[in-house]
Amino acid sequence: MSAPTLASSIETPHVPAAHVQVQPVTMRRVLASEWIKLRSLRSTRITLLVAFLLMAGVGILYSAVTANQWSTMSAGDKAGFDPTLAALRGHMFAQLAVGVLGVLVVSGEYATGMIRASLTAVPKRLPVLWAKSLVFGAVTLVTMTIASLIAFFGAQAVLTSQNLQTTLSASGVLRSVLGAGLYLTLVGLIGVALGGLMRNTAGAISTLLGVLLLLPVMIDLFPSSIRSDISPYLPGNAGEALLSPAQQAGYLAPWTGFAVMCAYAVAALVGAAFVLKRRDA
Amino acid sequence: MISADGLVKRYGEKTAVKGLSFEVRPGIVTGFLGPNGAGKSTTMRMIVGLDEPSAGRVTVNGKPYAGHAAPLGEVGIMLEARAVHTGRSAHNHLLALGATHGIGRRRVDEVVDLVGLREVARKRVGGFSLGMGQRLGIASALLGDPQTVILDEPVNGLDPEGVRWVRNLLRGLAAEGRTVFVSSHLMSEMALTAEHLIVIGRGELIADTSVEEFVKLASNNSVRVRSPQAPRLRSLIAGPDVTVSSEEAGVLTVTGLESDRIGVIAAEHRITLYELAPQQASLEDAFMEMTQDAVEYRTSQDDGAGLPVGAGRSAA
Numbered sequence: 001m002s003a004p005t006l007a008s009s010i011e012t013p014h015v016p017a018a019h020v021q022v023q024p025v026t027m028r029r030v031l032a033s034e035w036i037k038l039r040s041l042r043s044t045r046i047t048l049l050v051a052f053l054l055m056a057g058v059g060i061l062y063s064a065v066t067a068n069q070w071s072t073m074s075a076g077d078k079a080g081f082d083p084t085l086a087a088l089r090g091h092m093f094a095q096l097a098v099g100v101l102g103v104l105v106v107s108g109e110y111a112t113g114m115i116r117a118s119l120t121a122v123p124k125r126l127p128v129l130w131a132k133s134l135v136f137g138a139v140t141l142v143t144m145t146i147a148s149l150i151a152f153f154g155a156q157a158v159l160t161s162q163n164l165q166t167t168l169s170a171s172g173v174l175r176s177v178l179g180a181g182l183y184l185t186l187v188g189l190i191g192v193a194l195g196g197l198m199r200n201t202a203g204a205i206s207t208l209l210g211v212l213l214l215l216p217v218m219i220d221l222f223p224s225s226i227r228s229d230i231s232p233y234l235p236g237n238a239g240e241a242l243l244s245p246a247q248q249a250g251y252l253a254p255w256t257g258f259a260v261m262c263a264y265a266v267a268a269l270v271g272a273a274f275v276l277k278r279r280d281a
Numbered sequence: 282m283i284s285a286d287g288l289v290k291r292y293g294e295k296t297a298v299k300g301l302s303f304e305v306r307p308g309i310v311t312g313f314l315g316p317n318g319a320g321k322s323t324t325m326r327m328i329v330g331l332d333e334p335s336a337g338r339v340t341v342n343g344k345p346y347a348g349h350a351a352p353l354g355e356v357g358i359m360l361e362a363r364a365v366h367t368g369r370s371a372h373n374h375l376l377a378l379g380a381t382h383g384i385g386r387r388r389v390d391e392v393v394d395l396v397g398l399r400e401v402a403r404k405r406v407g408g409f410s411l412g413m414g415q416r417l418g419i420a421s422a423l424l425g426d427p428q429t430v431i432l433d434e435p436v437n438g439l440d441p442e443g444v445r446w447v448r449n450l451l452r453g454l455a456a457e458g459r460t461v462f463v464s465s466h467l468m469s470e471m472a473l474t475a476e477h478l479i480v481i482g483r484g485e486l487i488a489d490t491s492v493e494e495f496v497k498l499a500s501n502n503s504v505r506v507r508s509p510q511a512p513r514l515r516s517l518i519a520g521p522d523v524t525v526s527s528e529e530a531g532v533l534t535v536t537g538l539e540s541d542r543i544g545v546i547a548a549e550h551r552i553t554l555y556e557l558a559p560q561q562a563s564l565e566d567a568f569m570e571m572t573q574d575a576v577e578y579r580t581s582q583d584d585g586a587g588l589p590v591g592a593g594r595s596a597a
Binding site: 020021023024025029032034036037041042043108109113117118119121122123280281 | 326329330331332333346347349350351352353354356358360362363364365366367368369370373374376377378380381382383384388421425426
């Protein structure tokens with residue numbers, strides 16, 4: 001082609017003789033990519049910190065208030081008090097932050113257009129969803145389990161003043177404390193799946209909140225005969241069974257409930273995988 | 282090398298791309314030209330598998346895009362719509378993309394320098410100007426040192442300096458033997474950058490030709506003649522292949538006869554000429570002429586195929 005005379009006089013960008021070793025895309029590399037993505041967003045770090053503080057802090061605060069008011073509490077309230085449940089109260093609030101974060105991990109890519117870059121790098125597509133789920137799931141599990149342990153020990157410390165404390169070795173306690181981490185991880189993964197299914201932040205968050213908060217309230221409007229058939233199997237209720245040292249009325253057995261919630265998460269992720277594979281990005 | 286064979290893309294009722302077949306060869310810059318909405322971006326998205334073709338197939342370097350083990354090493358693409366998370370820095374964006382292919386910090390720094398974003402590489406992309414965003418898009422496309430580079434409207438939003446920079450970059454990439462496929466709706470830009478053109482309108486191929494041929498093909502090169510004896514000259518140059526028109530007194534527009542010949546005839550008959558100017562259609566004119574049919578077709582169809590507007594509306 002005829003080289004224009006003008007071009008030679010100005011700086012011609014030179015593509016450096018690149019020594020790029022481009023390697024095949026593997027699951028390990030996609031995981032590394034998702035890990036960079038997750039930790040390089042300020043919004044992710046802030047949301048995760050909020051979830052951590054809620055999980056670790058609310059239970060301690062609640063326990064402190066309870067210990068303080070113990071002498072004036074009714075006998076019924078005293079009988080219903082469980083030091084483990086009190087310590088893990090924060091999960092109700094932390095699940096909102098974790099769920100929102102799960103949604104954002106996926107929907108944020110659709111909102112900004114980043115998904116197009118992600119899928120041109122990994123055109124097989126599904127590894128992106130699996131890697132997101134694994135990386136986000138692992139980070140959530142670790143941070144929320146730590147938060148749960150802090151909540152537990154902190155709460156027991158403040159409950160000592162009224163001699164209400166329990167220990168990890170007591171029946172069902174360790175399972176409940178670790179269960180909080182597992183429960184929150186599943187909530188986050190359901191958020192990931194909803195983000196992938198709906199590709200829209202507002203829609204996916206509303207759906208998640210509807211499932212976790214609104215659905216149980218709606219079921220309560222039904223006659224108790226129907227309610228008792230449905231309520232234990234709602235995703236939130238099923239998973240929360242794991243957080244109680246002793247099985248409570250209206251809840252499934254701990255691991256049964258957990259398995260039911262796992263089934264919800266798996267179903268949602270499979271749906272998200274189907275949509276990711278089939279729909280244009 | 283990009284080969285498209287009978288590509289079709291339908292979105293519900295609308296057909297955005299209608300049976301496109303073309304080849305983009307290595308070693309030259311190929312322009313992908315068409316009015317807005319002609320289907321350029323859709324076609325590019327199909328090339329890299331973001332959109333699934335409704336029919337037909339497209340391969341890059343011999344394989345469907347998704348069939349490559351390391352696609353970023355084969356094809357680098359910059360799409361018109363930004364494909365970057367606004368909350369992430371340019372550096373981390375490239376690092377995350379590169380990680381999928383084992384591309385590390387060193388190469389990321391290299392492409393950041395190449396596109397001139399070093400000073401802002403650690404800042405959030407959300408604060409980038411349009412031009413900086415384009416540069417980051419180009420950096421992403423070059424990350425894997427790909428053999429084929431696809432850029433959708435790369436000069437949009439760039440200042441003149443940047444436009445010239447992109448032009449030289451594209452030529453440089455082609456000179457290294459790479460396949461360079463660049464879309465634009467600006468004919469003039471393509472004239473300066475591309476050697477070959479693929480022109481589409483309403484999702485159909487209009488031309489697949491060199492820039493030079495394209496101008497010839499699309500334009501009737503004419504000669505403008507101004508003379509006080511215009512009517513006499515008009516009768517002297519008349520012939521079977523010659524058309525002469527006159528829009529103002531004393532001015533003739535002649536097609537089918539070269540300016541040299543007109544000059545000779547005028548001299549032989551002692552006719553005074555004030556002006557004898559070959560008119561070359563600009564690329565923009567050629568482009569307009571080429572795509573006019575496509576545009577007209579759309580308009581008439583929308584209005585009810587040639588019926589009077591009122592009748593068409595009520596019939597529809």
